[in-house]
Amino acid sequence: REHLLSVKDLKTYFHTSAGISKAVDGVSFTLDRGKTLGIVGESGSGKSVTASSVIRLLPKTGSIESGEIEFDGKDMVNISMSDLLEIRGKDIAMIYQDPMTSLDPVFKVGSQMIELIRAHENVTKEEARKRSIEMLRLVGIPEPERRMDSYPYELSGGMCQRVIIAMAMSLHPKFIIADEPTTALDVTVQSQVLDLLQGLQEKFGTAILLITHNLGIVWKMADDVMVMYAGRTVEHASTGELYANPLHPYTWGLLDSMPKLSDDEDADLKTIPGVPPDLRLTGTCCNFCDRCPYAKEICEREVPPLNEVAPGHFVACHLQDGKGGLVRGEVNR
Numbered sequence: 001r002e003h004l005l006s007v008k009d010l011k012t013y014f015h016t017s018a019g020i021s022k023a024v025d026g027v028s029f030t031l032d033r034g035k036t037l038g039i040v041g042e043s044g045s046g047k048s049v050t051a052s053s054v055i056r057l058l059p060k061t062g063s064i065e066s067g068e069i070e071f072d073g074k075d076m077v078n079i080s081m082s083d084l085l086e087i088r089g090k091d092i093a094m095i096y097q098d099p100m101t102s103l104d105p106v107f108k109v110g111s112q113m114i115e116l117i118r119a120h121e122n123v124t125k126e127e128a129r130k131r132s133i134e135m136l137r138l139v140g141i142p143e144p145e146r147r148m149d150s151y152p153y154e155l156s157g158g159m160c161q162r163v164i165i166a167m168a169m170s171l172h173p174k175f176i177i178a179d180e181p182t183t184a185l186d187v188t189v190q191s192q193v194l195d196l197l198q199g200l201q202e203k204f205g206t207a208i209l210l211i212t213h214n215l216g217i218v219w220k221m222a223d224d225v226m227v228m229y230a231g232r233t234v235e236h237a238s239t240g241e242l243y244a245n246p247l248h249p250y251t252w253g254l255l256d257s258m259p260k261l262s263d264d265e266d267a268d269l270k271t272i273p274g275v276p277p278d279l280r281l282t283g284t285c286c287n288f289c290d291r292c293p294y295a296k297e298i299c300e301r302e303v304p305p306l307n308e309v310a311p312g313h314f315v316a317c318h319l320q321d322g323k324g325g326l327v328r329g330e331v332n333r
């Protein structure tokens, strides 16, 4: 079976005067058409860098050291810049936390939408305008014709994020990367925007890579979940399996501190004591060992491999490979 996106053993490092930081240190996953993969973790876990690597939008100091990224049959690691620019926007759209990252404050909403469509498709201004209005209508913007003439600052944050989604969907992309798409919005709007995204995904068959620190959002949106910690995948399973049978101590911590969609952001992930390790020094132990209540001696000298412990359920923890002196099921959380 051919996956829309397939990432194999991706390593993306940052080279700074202070040393090499292993932001993404050997991550693999696949995503099929029309499906949603949630990547969850704290800030600094490598979730955004993983997504930026896929579209090759890394900061200057970042580089892909090794690994494979195949999107829709194309080798994204070795692709030419012109092919890459064509794919970005047209086949892959991005939605970020702050809509102002994607909207230009000095141009009207309508002209930005029209320009985007015409940058990627050979259509007349009138056709692009019609499609833009239709998209604004689809995302629930009242009086879309009139809104075409609005400047971004005349719209609320929620409305701006709807415009971004309308723009993202206007080219019928195969794939959307949504990086904390609703974090900046208040809770009622948050859930409306997620419903909207899900509805459009079904209508257009778009695959979504959803990056979030909020497991409540993943539960609502994602088919599969990958939990990242300090640049590595610690657990990966279908959403149902992960919630029913979580196996990694870090996942347990995330679930115990899981915010409801109705909680505010400050409540997120507060209950796991400690901080992630220095990413320059990782790779000799379990990255979570300083914070893990179950850490054994072996955890400090051997990186736990990501093993498939049940069909489609992967976990990287010595509790699950017997080396920690414990076997599966022995831990009572």
Ligand code: SF4
Pocket (backbone or CB within 6 Å): 248, 249, 250, 286, 287, 288, 289, 290, 292, 293, 294, 295, 296, 299, 304, 316, 317, 318, 319, 324
């Ligand atoms: Fe905790 Fe050890 Fe498992 Fe790491 S490998 S999560 S330190 S038990």
Ligand code: MG
Pocket (backbone or CB within 6 Å): 043, 047, 048, 179
């Ligand atoms: Mg981020």
